[in-house]
Amino acid sequence: MLERNPALALTFASQLRRLMDSTWLQLLRSVGVGLGSNGEDAKAEAELVLVPFQVVLFIISSSNAALVQDFCVGDLSVPEGPAGYSCKTVSDVTTDDFVFTGFRNPANTSNSNKVSVIPAFAAQWPALNGLGISVASVEFAPGGRAPMHTHPAGSELIVITEGAIIAGFISSANKVYYKTLETNDAMIFPQGLIHFQVNVGSVTSKGVVSFSSSNPGLQFTSLSLFGNDLPSEILETVSFIGDAEVKKLKAMLGGTN
Incomplete structure (x- = not known):
């Protein structure tokens, strides 16, 4: 909640700063920290004591704020903002909002990359709005590929449910990590790093992909x-x-x- 409300985060930080400035001497005395040769030295010692206290308060505040609202089903009738979609009125939310049936649609690999991707991001499944997760189904025909690409806003995890593919990514140090993934194998691709998948076999390969964002973004390197x-x-x-x-x-x- 705080990361989606910069004003709230700023107010909270300011209040903590004032608390520290006004109570550092009392806290020093209560915990038995000795005073330095001048006020600034003593204040520095107090801040060392108060830092863990600040962290605990921040975690508690964030947790409480996150519990204010159970979910935020996206309202697709208004444009998406930097923090996602506005929330649909709770009285209009139904069970169907939390169920996605798009994976029933047949895969279509009749394209130049011979791959089918059915995404379930916030735009396709508004209940994901604000939850920081999304999912997609992927199918590679023989020779199918997901060319070099990145997801700027989220990490990716793929689980192979049928067949096998070669998958890999390139780190910021230009080291390549790749491996043949068999059925039931999984691999992660850290956020923002260039990665790829390719089916070099003679049969169709399928998988389920999840992301650490409800809208991970997509950028093909060559394109x-x-x-x-x-x-x-x-x-x-x-x-x-x-x-x-x-x-x-x-x-x-x-x-x-």
């Missing part, structure tokens, strides 16, 4: 680089890729200039 209107000469300079290759990739991915 971001070459599917835009950044002038080719600038892209050539910053990517170390030649003119002919840049223009070829832009043509493939819908870029201009």
Whole structure:
């Protein structure tokens, strides 16, 4: 709740600061901390005592605030804001709001990547709004792939329910972590890191993917680089890729200039 209400967090921090400034001497005396050679030294000692106290109060306050409302089913009739959707009126919420049936829809892998993804994010399942979780079903036809991409707002966890895939991610230190995942294997992809999945087998592979955000976002690496209107000469300079290759990739991915 506090992270979604900066004003509340700021007020709470300010109150703690005033509490510390007004009571540090009394606390020092009560816990037996000796005074330093000057007031500032003593105040520094008091702050060492008060820091754990501040942390405990912050946790308690956050927990109590989080219990004010059980859920916030998103109201899709208004635009989504930085903190998510506005809450649907509680009297209008029904059991069906908490049930998602979209995974009954048949997978469609007839696309260039030979992959089907059925997302259940806040936009598709408004009950997830504000809960910090979401889920999707994924199906890879033979040769299917999820090209290099990132989720800026959430970490990902995939569980393979049928078949096998190769999956991996690249850390910020440019170290690659990848492995063949068999049926019932799971792998995590930390938030914001480039990752991929590919089915190199001869049968369809399926999985369930969860995220640590109700709207994790999606950015394909190649599309971001070459599917835009950044002038080719600038892209050539910053990517170390030649003119002919840049223009070829832009043509493939819908870029201009």
